[in-house]
Amino acid sequence: MGMSLWVTGTVVERIDWNDKLFSLKVDAEVEPFVAGQFTKLGLEQEGERVQRAYSFVNAPTEPLLEFLAVAVEEGKLSPRLQDLHPGDQLMVAKRPTGFMVLDEVPAGRDLWMLATGTAVGPFLSILRDAGSWEQFETFNLVYAVRNLEDMAYLEEIRALEQARPDQFKFIPVVSREEVAGMLRGRIPSLIAGGQIQEYADRPITPSRSQVMVCGNPDMIRDTLAVLEGMKLRKNLRRTPGQITMEKYW
Secondary structure, three states: OOHHHEEEEEEEEEEEOOOOEEEEEEEOOOOOOOOOOEEEEEEEEOOEEEEEEEEOOOOOOOOOEEEEEEOOOOOOOHHHHHOOOOOOEEEEEOOOEOOOOHHHOOOOOEEEEEEEHHHHHHHHHHHHOHHHHHOOOEEEEEEEEOOHHHOOOHHHHHHHHHHOOOOEEEEEEEOOOOOOOOEEOOHHHHHHOOHHHHHHOOOOOOOOEEEEEEEOHHHHHHHHHHHHHOOOOEOOOOOOOOEEEEEOO
């Protein structure tokens, strides 16, 4: 892969959400992207580039690129990304890609965005993009983490809920501790049991719902099974359905 596909980015700001979870704001000239897409970040290591895909958290119109990452101990790249500070450089793939975008989602009344951990990134990009809000009557963000401290961008999401109370619903889910006002458990079982729909005060049905699912493979597999049991179908180009998915690692 030639260097021409990569540009050098400069870290402008870094946000530490907890000791492992962080965001980087990067100044880099990439090609235009659509909210929900991703690119690759890379660092040179012993003469080769270590690279991994990361979704844009920023809306396409924002001047800085923003990425949400978690440092995985055995990871080749993420611990080194966590060592970066303002002024440090990294490589950014110039050409964004990915189909976790509203253009790929058929029309519907209610949009459900189901995310685990850092997979909330593409949904934040979509929610930050002013054009998104005209495409569905309601936006319902289900954001699941292990512990409350793992919930990045919480203040921003809460502010969005206050700014758009009729159109945006935030359904926070924590699996390993009881948090007042939040659901406890895993997304698939909370949909199967109806707790998520009750919290949002609206049903998930084939006729009115579109569901975007982004997260770890187990969550995606189990959630797909639950949704298919509710008569929703995978969204394919030839046969539009109600479920659009992206595995997040």
